[in-house]
Amino acid sequence: MRIRIVDAFADRPFAGNPAGVLLLDAFPGDDRLQNVALEVNHAETAFAHPLPPGGEADWALRWFTPVTEVDLCGHATLATAHVLHSTGAHRGPVRFATRSGVLVATPAEDGSITLDLPTAPLTPAALPQGAAEALGAEPLAVLDTGPHVGDLLVELADERAVHALRPDHRALGACSRQGVIATARAENPGLGYDFVSRCFFPNVGIDEDPVTGSAHTALAPYWSERLGRTRLTGLQASPRSGRVGTELRGERTLLTGRAVTVVDGELLAW
Incomplete structure (x- = not known):
């Protein structure tokens, strides 16, 4: 095979x-x-x-x-x-x-x-008790990403906070069955990306996912509304890193x- x-x-x-x-x-x-x-x-x-x-x-x-x-x-x-x-x-x-x-x-x-x-449907959500401590940052906003993605989307204060995350994966998995998509607006859009993200899914065997397409079906509508544009570029700031072009088309998202x-x-x- x-x-x-x-x-x-x-x-x-x-x-x-x-x-x-x-x-x-x-x-x-x-x-x-x-x-x-x-x-x-x-x-x-x-x-x-x-x-x-x-x-x-x-x-x-x-x-x-x-x-x-x-x-x-x-x-x-x-x-x-x-x-x-x-x-x-x-x-x-x-x-x-x-x-x-x-x-x-x-x-x-x-x-x-x-x-x-x-496109992932976004609804306001509560962060599970202990999740902020396990993640290592206090979110500005928390949203549920719906049934297909099934994770929590959390916005952090700035891009540096996303890069600096060093979560306790065992604690994060224990306090929430959902994965966590951490994101922030790009500090310098001149570098060719509009927002950054990192994704942590310890309960499905993935402590940190290098580049997550499904997460960008939630990140695209979130940042398109915030930035007023339907076409954006996301940088997933894992150690391997990768860029994802997004285009929001209502109930569908192009990556x-x-x-x-x-x-x-x-x-x-x-």
Whole structure:
């Protein structure tokens, strides 16, 4: 079984967010998919298989962290689209059937790929007791990101506060079942990004996610309203780092990025 590791939301190897990608003939049992994702041990591993022609989608797609299946994953969707296009397995826009509905990935001539994802509905929320101490910062605002993303979005005082976060991941996971997306406005938009973020998901086996596409379906509407523009660029300020172009279109959010295949090998135990 062929397996690839792809760095998504990156234009060079060893940046962005790595994802495992396996193209299958059909999905095996969930236990097998979960075991492979645990073995790959990246934030997500994507599994896809082709669907019969004439339907609403071209490929079925699922995403697994090392410990569980998730409802929405942007970077592994980008990685899968990159593999399909770079190998010639699919031409043009590709429609994925997923837990979050049909998602479309459209390649551009410059090598970038744009994902069409559902916009996360944002509602005010209360920060769980102890979460501020576990995170290491007191938020200015807290919002719930709805069922598909399922995390808390917290705005911090400034960009430096986001960079300086050193959360207690065990304590953060104990005080909240939800992950935390920490964000702030860019201090210097002249550097090419409008807002920064970092994402912490200890309860799904990811202490800090390098670049999180799904989080940007919440960050896009939040910052578009604050900044008065529908097109923005986000910098996810993890150690690997990556930039995500966002465009808010009502109930849909477009995310644009690049991807690089860094490993192309064979999974012997399948």
